[in-house]
Amino acid sequence: MKLTPEQIAQFDRDGYLFFPGHFTPEETRRMTDEVPRLYEVRAPWNVREKGRDAVRTNFAAHLVSPVFARLARHPRMLAPVEQLFGERLYMHQFKINGKMAFEGDVWQWHQDYGTWLNDDHMPTERAMNVAIFLDEVDETNGPLMFIPGSHKKGVLQAGHDLSTTSYPLWTLENEQVAALVERAGGRHGGIVIPKGPAGSMLMFHSCLVHASSSNLSPWNRVSVYLSLCAVSNHIRRFKRPEYIAHREFTPLEHLADDCLLSAPPVDTPWAAGMPASALETSSEDLDFSTLATADR
Ligand code: SIN
Numbered sequence: 669m670k671l672t673p674e675q676i677a678q679f680d681r682d683g684y685l686f687f688p689g690h691f692t693p694e695e696t697r698r699m700t701d702e703v704p705r706l707y708e709v710r711a712p713w714n715v716r717e718k719g720r721d722a723v724r725t726n727f728a729a730h731l732v733s734p735v736f737a738r739l740a741r742h743p744r745m746l747a748p749v750e751q752l753f754g755e756r757l758y759m760h761q762f763k764i765n766g767k768m769a770f771e772g773d774v775w776q777w778h779q780d781y782g783t784w785l786n787d788d789h790m791p792t793e794r795a796m797n798v799a800i801f802l803d804e805v806d807e808t809n810g811p812l813m814f815i816p817g818s819h820k821k822g823v824l825q826a827g828h829d830l831s832t833t834s835y836p837l838w839t840l841e842n843e844q845v846a847a848l849v850e851r852a853g854g855r856h857g858g859i860v861i862p863k864g865p866a867g868s869m870l871m872f873h874s875c876l877v878h879a880s881s882s883n884l885s886p887w888n889r890v891s892v893y894l895s896l897c898a899v900s901n902h903i904r905r906f907k908r909p910e911y912i913a914h915r916e917f918t919p920l921e922h923l924a925d926d927c928l929l930s931a932p933p934v935d936t937p938w939a940a941g942m943p944a945s946a947l948e949t950s951s952e953d954l955d956f957s958t959l960a961t962a963d964r
């Protein structure tokens with residue numbers, strides 16, 4: 669899959685691209701069927717909604733489940749991001765957000781790169797977010813909202829919100845958000861909501877300002893979020909556990925386009941459990957100068 673010059677220009681202008689129905693219903697079903705097994709586990713990598721049992725986000729399924737290990741290497745996702753960056757990619761973060769019916773909580777306005785810079789010391793914004801809808805998304809089930817063009821502002825001032833939800837996030841002030849929305853067109857396009865069937869894919873810039881409100885509908889809004897980082901832009905410190913911010917910088921290999929259905933063998937190194945080292949953290953920058961260029 670190759671992006672057209674129009675799509676590249678659109679990504680540059682708006683900060684996102686939307687591909688409705690990018691994965692077929694059968695491919696999507698292979699992924700959806702894996703989720704209950706992952707969500708039922710009581711472990712730190714299943715973050716539950718504040719005061720509730722519903723899973724807010726599941727981390728690192730690509731190291732546990734063969735289906736998601738294949739998705740992580742899917743050419744329909746890797747190729748366009750590699751095209752935009754002109755470089756190979758590693759997986760910085762992999763999550764399956766629940767946003768479950770009646771229980772899914774908000775994601776406050778934020779930029780992802782703010783967190784990756786502040787927490788992980790990722791050098792630049794050369795990392796891409798990809799969202800894949802496992803359920804249909806419409807205005808009722810807490811859809812993702814974007815402020816188009818907000819990525820052009822670079823890294824914005826943010827505060828570390830440790831209390832609004834069960835998951836800490838570097839979030840923006842309301843005044844800042846209001847100004848960005850106004851600049852993007854106010855009531856006329858200042859906030860956009862990509863809506864589409866299960867299997868749709870969104871690619872969005874790591875500085876694009878985004879949020880979602882709670883899900884009071886009777887429909888789940890499960891989505892996979894993959895954060896793909898250019899290998900040369902790997903994080904410099906391991907302040908967060910490895911299941912949140914990955915430390916394996918080897919470029920992701922492409923599998924065949926039909927891999928979700930043909931199911932080739934893939935490595936799932938954490939299938940029998942996460943190594944204890946994944947919980948070790950350090951607030952010091954690490955010295956990567958000895959890492960061979962071929963490994964980067
Ligand atoms: C995120 O920003 O990482 C998740 C947002 C959402 O699931 O609505």
Ligand code: MN
Binds near residue numbers: 779780878
């Ligand atoms: Mn985000």
